[in-house]
Amino acid sequence: MRAVGLIAEYNPFHNGHLHHLQAAKRLSRADAVVVVMSGNFTQRGEPAVIDKWTRTRMALLNGADLVVELPLVFVVQPADRFANGALTILHDLQISDLVFGAEHPEWDFAALVAAEKQFQQAAFQNYDQTYATQFNQQLEAVTGHSLRDPNDILAFTYYKKVIHEKWPLHLHAIQRRGSDYHDLHINGHIASASAIREALVKGNDALVKQAVPATTWSLLKDLQQVPAMDQLFMILRNHLIQAPASQLAKTYSMAEGLENRLKQAASRSLDFKSLMHQAKTKRYTYAHLLRLFLYLCLEATQDQVDWTIKHPYIRLLGFNQRGQAYLHQVKKDLSLPLITKVDQTLHNGLLDLDYRAGKLYQNFTNDEQDLKRAPIMELSSKDR
Amino acid sequence: MRAVGLIAEYNPFHNGHLHHLQAAKRLSRADAVVVVMSGNFTQRGEPAVIDKWTRTRMALLNGADLVVELPLVFVVQPADRFANGALTILHDLQISDLVFGAEHPEWDFAALVAAEKQFQQAAFQNYDQTYATQFNQQLEAVTGHSLRDPNDILAFTYYKKVIHEKWPLHLHAIQRRGSDYHDLHINGHIASASAIREALVKGNDALVKQAVPATTWSLLKDLQQVPAMDQLFMILRNHLIQAPASQLAKTYSMAEGLENRLKQAASRSLDFKSLMHQAKTKRYTYAHLLRLFLYLCLEATQDQVDWTIKHPYIRLLGFNQRGQAYLHQVKKDLSLPLITKVDQTLHNGLLDLDYRAGKLYQNFTNDEQDLKRAPIMELSSKDR
Numbered sequence: 023m024r025a026v027g028l029i030a031e032y033n034p035f036h037n038g039h040l041h042h043l044q045a046a047k048r049l050s051r052a053d054a055v056v057v058v059m060s061g062n063f064t065q066r067g068e069p070a071v072i073d074k075w076t077r078t079r080m081a082l083l084n085g086a087d088l089v090v091e092l093p094l095v096f097v098v099q100p101a102d103r104f105a106n107g108a109l110t111i112l113h114d115l116q117i118s119d120l121v122f123g124a125e126h127p128e129w130d131f132a133a134l135v136a137a138e139k140q141f142q143q144a145a146f147q148n149y150d151q152t153y154a155t156q157f158n159q160q161l162e163a164v165t166g167h168s169l170r171d172p173n174d175i176l177a178f179t180y181y182k183k184v185i186h187e188k189w190p191l192h193l194h195a196i197q198r199r200g201s202d203y204h205d206l207h208i209n210g211h212i213a214s215a216s217a218i219r220e221a222l223v224k225g226n227d228a229l230v231k232q233a234v235p236a237t238t239w240s241l242l243k244d245l246q247q248v249p250a251m252d253q254l255f256m257i258l259r260n261h262l263i264q265a266p267a268s269q270l271a272k273t274y275s276m277a278e279g280l281e282n283r284l285k286q287a288a289s290r291s292l293d294f295k296s297l298m299h300q301a302k303t304k305r306y307t308y309a310h311l312l313r314l315f316l317y318l319c320l321e322a323t324q325d326q327v328d329w330t331i332k333h334p335y336i337r338l339l340g341f342n343q344r345g346q347a348y349l350h351q352v353k354k355d356l357s358l359p360l361i362t363k364v365d366q367t368l369h370n371g372l373l374d375l376d377y378r379a380g381k382l383y384q385n386f387t388n389d390e391q392d393l394k395r396a397p398i399m400e401l402s403s404k405d406r
Numbered sequence: 407m408r409a410v411g412l413i414a415e416y417n418p419f420h421n422g423h424l425h426h427l428q429a430a431k432r433l434s435r436a437d438a439v440v441v442v443m444s445g446n447f448t449q450r451g452e453p454a455v456i457d458k459w460t461r462t463r464m465a466l467l468n469g470a471d472l473v474v475e476l477p478l479v480f481v482v483q484p485a486d487r488f489a490n491g492a493l494t495i496l497h498d499l500q501i502s503d504l505v506f507g508a509e510h511p512e513w514d515f516a517a518l519v520a521a522e523k524q525f526q527q528a529a530f531q532n533y534d535q536t537y538a539t540q541f542n543q544q545l546e547a548v549t550g551h552s553l554r555d556p557n558d559i560l561a562f563t564y565y566k567k568v569i570h571e572k573w574p575l576h577l578h579a580i581q582r583r584g585s586d587y588h589d590l591h592i593n594g595h596i597a598s599a600s601a602i603r604e605a606l607v608k609g610n611d612a613l614v615k616q617a618v619p620a621t622t623w624s625l626l627k628d629l630q631q632v633p634a635m636d637q638l639f640m641i642l643r644n645h646l647i648q649a650p651a652s653q654l655a656k657t658y659s660m661a662e663g664l665e666n667r668l669k670q671a672a673s674r675s676l677d678f679k680s681l682m683h684q685a686k687t688k689r690y691t692y693a694h695l696l697r698l699f700l701y702l703c704l705e706a707t708q709d710q711v712d713w714t715i716k717h718p719y720i721r722l723l724g725f726n727q728r729g730q731a732y733l734h735q736v737k738k739d740l741s742l743p744l745i746t747k748v749d750q751t752l753h754n755g756l757l758d759l760d761y762r763a764g765k766l767y768q769n770f771t772n773d774e775q776d777l778k779r780a781p782i783m784e785l786s787s788k789d790r
Binding site for chain 2: 261378
């Protein structure tokens with residue numbers, strides 16, 4: 023059996039994801055679809071609209087054969103680190119192909135990666151400009167292209183990693199369909215996940231319903247409240263106020279001195295919006311702060327996260343018969359630990375941060391997220 | 407001018423407090439009444455029903471002339487430490503008399519204190535019994551009395567401290583009036599503070615109204631929600647789950663190994679009641695845990711609290727003209743720092759924990775509790 027890999031958040035699984043999944047099967051002609059998916063928190067550092075088990079079910083009901091969880095320390099990261107973490111896990115699962123969306127799938131990404139060798143390091147000494155800006159100036163000078171769109175950046179990251187590691191992996195960039203990620207309006211049957219989340223928050227059921235498969239809708243329709251970071255504000259504010267600055271400084275991804283700014287902002291804020299407003303600067307962007315806020319809620323230190331990044335694992339969330347057969351085939355050659363069930367030892371060790379994230383997510387849903395949860399077996403997978 | 411001192415929580419100020427205050431004036435014939443009062447959290451480790459400023463106003467409107475705050479580190483303690491802390495502050499304010507309730511005001515408390523010298527230390531080696539039990543066995547053997555009632559225990563504590571320090575302070579034990587502290591029913595015009603709080607929670611306005619002075623009622627009647635520890639559950643549970651056991655172990659008053667028990671209880675609890683139920687044992691009582699839970703919410707370490715206990719201060723909450731005159735008279739001889747307004751330096755130093763407690767209390771009320779708050783000047787104090 024051969025497998026094609028997908029990297030996803032499925033927050034929630036929508037028609038665009040379905041198209042992507044079907045294109046992946048078509049392009050790769052693989053026997054099985056392996057998905058590595060964010061858990062209960064997403065790349066932006068926010069809680070997913072619905073928990074990882076339900077999102078796994080959505081994926082299995084729509085063509086995925088095997089779903090594994092991307093550990094939180096790879097998820098809650100800038101996109102390139104997210105991509106590298108996910109790729110590492112998929113590679114260990116011995117996928118033969120990776121299919122991903124890009125704004126410019128026609129570009130020769132391998133050539134863009136090669137162009138980096140011609141960059142002049144001296145040109146990176148301009149501290150008035152971000153690294154990304156200077157990188158793009160160089161890239162444009164050499165190739166005529168520049169990486170400005172989020173999925174193009176990810177595509178570049180995949181190519182770079184695969185070329186660097188010399189992995190025998192076929193990369194397929196496909197056109198990203200439908201609305202732009204930032205488009206908050208739903209037009210027709212394709213809408214961005216963020217547009218769907220926005221509609222969920224507003225209770226626009228009709229809009230959600232037409233943008234997601236029926237199976238997704240049946241799992242979403244009873245959602246009482248859409249989880250959001252501002253519901254954790256009490257926890258976040260209190261930790262910023264009560265913990266000494268010296269301890270806050272040890273939080274993962276805390277920039278030097280930022281702890282004092284956040285401490286003051288927390289003292290003066292009575293809601294999430296105000297805290298964010300007071301903390302944000304050109305240097306500390308919304309995206310960076312949002313991820314940092316999650317690490318603060320988790321009281322996660324630089325040391326803990328660094329250690330966890332160095333100890334990846336494959337956490338099984340769900341599979342159907344085809345996925346089970348594929349897993350059986352590759353199991354013996356895995357170099358990473360395969361985790362199917364979380365016990366006391368695991369949640370105090372390897373899975374500590376994911377376990378704690380699950381406990382944090384329990385503020386939105388009462389369901390235990392890890393202990394005693396068995397992977398979902400979707401035995402009624404539809405025939406292809 | 408001479409002043410009589412009172413130690414109180416006024417949570418809230420009720421008719422029993424009014425009687426006590428009037429008896430204090432009568433007995434001591436003092437010119438001014440000085441009250442040292444808990445701040446926003448009480449001896450039990452719970453949030454007060456209404457903030458310290460409103461409770462100060464209640465006291466000033468009912469005969470108190472000067473109100474100072476007992477720092478949190480003295481408040482959230484077993485009763486004897488609370489009493490000692492309060493007495494230290496009142497003594498520095500040069501009160502000539504202290505009036506307090508006792509279940510047995512007719513006892514010769516000075517004699518009970520003296521009896522301690524005849525105790526046999528060897529008898530305290532029985533580890534099957536609590537210190538309090540063994541103490542009472544000894545006391546009964548020597549004097550025929552034993553300290554079983556909470557206010558008798560406090561009375562003993564006052565005498566012991568005053569005798570030990572040789573302070574020239576007149577102590578007056580008076581009969582505690584009306585309902586027992588634990589009595590949750592309101593009969594007539596005297597009711598315990600806990601009975602009144604219970605009535606407040608249940609919205610039994612008529613019962614509250616008849617048990618408190620009209621001025622208290624006018625300040626209580628618009629209370630939207632009675633603050634309670636279970637409203638801080640999200641904060642408490644998260645810190646217990648996310649902080650490493652080694653860090654939790656440093657929390658003030660954390661018994662050895664209890665951090666692991668609490669960590670496990672927090673992981674398994676989705677509400678305050680369940681957490682308390684799982685944590686409680688014969689050894690870790692409800693009262694002890696409740697105070698510890700507050701210190702956990704404050705992320706207060708043993709070192710921080712110990713330091714603060716060693717650095718007491720007099721925090722002015724309010725006064726009338728008589729109180730102002732009295733303060734003017736004793737001001738130059740104070741040995742403790744007198745704090746009238748909290749600025750940046752203070753809230754990072756001496757007042758750090760009280761400031762943080764005020765920020766925690768903001769979860770119940772949006773009002774800033776310390777920064778830029780001036781003492782209440784009640785210039786319309788009623789004539790006596």
